[in-house]
Amino acid sequence: MHDPLAAKLARYVPLSVADRMWLSEALGPARSIAARTDIIDEGEDPHAVNVILEGWACRSRQLVDGRRQIVSLLLPGDPCDPHVFLLDQMDHAISALTPVVYAQIPGPVLQELTARSAALDRAFQREALATAAIQREWTVSLGCRSGIERLAHLFCELPTRLSAIGLATRTSCPLPLTQHDLAHSLGQTSVHINRTLQELRAQGLITLRSRRLTIHDPARLAELAHFDASYLHFTVGSDPPPVEA
Amino acid sequence: MHDPLAAKLARYVPLSVADRMWLSEALGPARSIAARTDIIDEGEDPHAVNVILEGWACRSRQLVDGRRQIVSLLLPGDPCDPHVFLLDQMDHAISALTPVVYAQIPGPVLQELTARSAALDRAFQREALATAAIQREWTVSLGCRSGIERLAHLFCELPTRLSAIGLATRTSCPLPLTQHDLAHSLGQTSVHINRTLQELRAQGLITLRSRRLTIHDPARLAELAHFDASYLHFTVGSDPPPVEA
DNA sequence: CGGCTGGTTGATTGGTTTCAACAAGCGTGG
DNA sequence: CCACGCTTGTTGAAACCAATCAACCAGCCG
Missing domain, CATH: 2.60.120.10 (Jelly Rolls)
Structure with missing residues (x-):
C-alpha cells in the first residue's frame, strides 16, 4: 500500500x-x-x-x-x-x-x-x-444484533472500509483476525464465533480460509446483518481500483 | 440551570x-x-x-x-x-x-x-x-459486562456526568429514564432491567424512586461495575457546588 | 519431535428473552 | 367525583441463545 x-x-x-x-x-x-x-x-x-x-x-x-x-x-x-x-x-x-x-x-x-x-x-x-459513527454502529450491534447478525455486519463493514483504500474487492478481502479476535470484538466467546462461522458457511454466504474472507452473496449478507453503509459516510468518488492484497 | x-x-x-x-x-x-x-x-x-x-x-x-x-x-x-x-x-x-x-x-x-x-x-x-471515550465505554459495557454490572456502571457514569454541571451530588441525582429507556440503552429487555434493579436494591446499593436515583454505597457500586471515571476526562477544577435539581 | 497457537466439537449450565398477565399511578373527560 | 385508558412497573413460567468446561485435532516452528 x-x-x-x-x-x-x-x-x-x-x-x-x-x-x-x-x-x-x-x-x-x-x-x-x-x-x-x-x-x-x-x-x-x-x-x-x-x-x-x-x-x-x-x-x-x-x-x-x-x-x-x-x-x-x-x-x-x-x-x-x-x-x-x-x-x-x-x-x-x-x-x-x-x-x-x-x-x-x-x-x-x-x-x-x-x-x-x-x-x-x-x-x-x-x-x-465517521469514526464516531462506526463506534455507534458497534454499540448497535452489541446492543441489539444476534450473534450471526453481528458477524455478518462486521463482514459487511470490513470489506467496505478496506475497499476505500483499495485493499478489497466487493466480494473478497484479507481478514487476518483469529476467531479469538472476532470474539473479543463482538462480545462473544471464540467457541460461539466458531459455531456462528459454520452457520454462515452452511448458508453459503461466505468462505473464510487462510486469513481471507470471500463473500458469495453480498446482498443476502447485508440483509441478514441489517447493514446500511451510509454510516461510514464515504461520499467522495467511488472505490479506487482494487489491488492485490 | x-x-x-x-x-x-x-x-x-x-x-x-x-x-x-x-x-x-x-x-x-x-x-x-x-x-x-x-x-x-x-x-x-x-x-x-x-x-x-x-x-x-x-x-x-x-x-x-x-x-x-x-x-x-x-x-x-x-x-x-x-x-x-x-x-x-x-x-x-x-x-x-x-x-x-x-x-x-x-x-x-x-x-x-x-x-x-x-x-x-x-x-x-x-x-x-471525551464523548468518543464514553461511546467506547458503552461498547465495553455491552460487550463484556453482565446485566447487573451494566446497570451499576450507568449508575456510576450518570451522576458523575451530571455533577460536572452541578445537577448531582455524589450520592443522588435525577434519573428521568423509564425502565424501557434503560433497557434500550443497555441492550436488554425492560423485564430483565426490572429484575436487575431489584437485585441492586436488595444489595442495598441504590434506591430508585420517583425519577430520582440515590446511591447508598458509591464505592461498592463502582467496584461491582468496574467503574473508573478517568474515561470521562474531566480534568479542570472540582465539582461545582451542587444545586437542587 | 515437542510445544504452541488456532480451530473444532460435545455436553452441560445459566443468564436473558419471551410471553402473558396483572398492579399501580396518573391525567382526562363524562 | 369516579370511570376509563394509558403508561410504567412487576411477576411467573417456559424457551432459547450463548457461555462454560473439557477434550481433541491440525498446522507451524524451533
Missing part, C-alpha cells in the same frame, strides 16, 4: 496534489511493530497521532478481572484520534493484531497542517465523525 | 469571562420540545449544532424490524457533535426522553467562535474526545 492515509481522507474531501504532499511530509518515519504488542498502552500520555500504514490494529480495554473488549478495529490509513494529544492519558490501549507499520504526526505538525489546508482540516474532521 | 454548556466545557479547559460571553452569544434562541419527540431524525441533513440546555435526550438507531438501540444519553450542556454539519445526513436520530430545551449554534458561528478563542477550540475538541 502506498499512501493509505491520503487514500482514505480523499474519500471524505477531494484532496489537491499539494494536500497529498503536505500530508506525506507530515508523517514521521515509519515504525514497525510485532503482532500482539502495544502501540500505546492504557494510561500513557499521548503526544502524537499514530497512523496505521500496514497491518491491522485495535483499540482495546481490559477490565481488572481479565475480561477484554476490542472496541474498534484500525485498518491501514486509519489515524488513531487526530487530537488525542489534547488528553492527558489514554483510556484504552492500541495494539497490533498483525505485524503493523505505522507513523506518527506530532501534535503541532498536525495543527499546522490543518491550519494550512482547509481541505485537510475538513477531511480530518469528517474522518473523526 | 443557567449555562450548562459553559459549565461543562469549563471542566475540560479553563474559560475566561470573554469565552463565556462569546459562547452564550453564539447560542441561538432556546427551543422547547415535548418528551418522546425527535430533535433531528435519521437521514436529515444537519446544518447546526444542537446543544441540550434542559432535560434529557438520546441518540438512537432503529433497525428495520423495529429493534431500537439508544447509543448515547445527552444531558444538559451536551453538544450533539460540534461538527455534524460537515456531514450530509444523520446516521442516527436525536430524540427527547423528557421535555427538552435546546438551542442551536449554526455551523459558521461555531467556526468563527473556535477561530476567535483557542480555549473554546480546545474545549470543544476535548469534549468530542
Whole structure:
C-alpha cells in the first residue's frame, strides 16, 4: 500500500496534489511493530497521532478481572484520534493484531497542517465523525444484533472500509483476525464465533480460509446483518481500483 | 440551570469571562420540545449544532424490524457533535426522553467562535474526545459486562456526568429514564432491567424512586461495575457546588 | 519431535428473552 | 367525583441463545 492515509481522507474531501504532499511530509518515519504488542498502552500520555500504514490494529480495554473488549478495529490509513494529544492519558490501549507499520504526526505538525489546508482540516474532521459513527454502529450491534447478525455486519463493514483504500474487492478481502479476535470484538466467546462461522458457511454466504474472507452473496449478507453503509459516510468518488492484497 | 454548556466545557479547559460571553452569544434562541419527540431524525441533513440546555435526550438507531438501540444519553450542556454539519445526513436520530430545551449554534458561528478563542477550540475538541471515550465505554459495557454490572456502571457514569454541571451530588441525582429507556440503552429487555434493579436494591446499593436515583454505597457500586471515571476526562477544577435539581 | 497457537466439537449450565398477565399511578373527560 | 385508558412497573413460567468446561485435532516452528 502506498499512501493509505491520503487514500482514505480523499474519500471524505477531494484532496489537491499539494494536500497529498503536505500530508506525506507530515508523517514521521515509519515504525514497525510485532503482532500482539502495544502501540500505546492504557494510561500513557499521548503526544502524537499514530497512523496505521500496514497491518491491522485495535483499540482495546481490559477490565481488572481479565475480561477484554476490542472496541474498534484500525485498518491501514486509519489515524488513531487526530487530537488525542489534547488528553492527558489514554483510556484504552492500541495494539497490533498483525505485524503493523505505522507513523506518527506530532501534535503541532498536525495543527499546522490543518491550519494550512482547509481541505485537510475538513477531511480530518469528517474522518473523526465517521469514526464516531462506526463506534455507534458497534454499540448497535452489541446492543441489539444476534450473534450471526453481528458477524455478518462486521463482514459487511470490513470489506467496505478496506475497499476505500483499495485493499478489497466487493466480494473478497484479507481478514487476518483469529476467531479469538472476532470474539473479543463482538462480545462473544471464540467457541460461539466458531459455531456462528459454520452457520454462515452452511448458508453459503461466505468462505473464510487462510486469513481471507470471500463473500458469495453480498446482498443476502447485508440483509441478514441489517447493514446500511451510509454510516461510514464515504461520499467522495467511488472505490479506487482494487489491488492485490 | 443557567449555562450548562459553559459549565461543562469549563471542566475540560479553563474559560475566561470573554469565552463565556462569546459562547452564550453564539447560542441561538432556546427551543422547547415535548418528551418522546425527535430533535433531528435519521437521514436529515444537519446544518447546526444542537446543544441540550434542559432535560434529557438520546441518540438512537432503529433497525428495520423495529429493534431500537439508544447509543448515547445527552444531558444538559451536551453538544450533539460540534461538527455534524460537515456531514450530509444523520446516521442516527436525536430524540427527547423528557421535555427538552435546546438551542442551536449554526455551523459558521461555531467556526468563527473556535477561530476567535483557542480555549473554546480546545474545549470543544476535548469534549468530542471525551464523548468518543464514553461511546467506547458503552461498547465495553455491552460487550463484556453482565446485566447487573451494566446497570451499576450507568449508575456510576450518570451522576458523575451530571455533577460536572452541578445537577448531582455524589450520592443522588435525577434519573428521568423509564425502565424501557434503560433497557434500550443497555441492550436488554425492560423485564430483565426490572429484575436487575431489584437485585441492586436488595444489595442495598441504590434506591430508585420517583425519577430520582440515590446511591447508598458509591464505592461498592463502582467496584461491582468496574467503574473508573478517568474515561470521562474531566480534568479542570472540582465539582461545582451542587444545586437542587 | 515437542510445544504452541488456532480451530473444532460435545455436553452441560445459566443468564436473558419471551410471553402473558396483572398492579399501580396518573391525567382526562363524562 | 369516579370511570376509563394509558403508561410504567412487576411477576411467573417456559424457551432459547450463548457461555462454560473439557477434550481433541491440525498446522507451524524451533
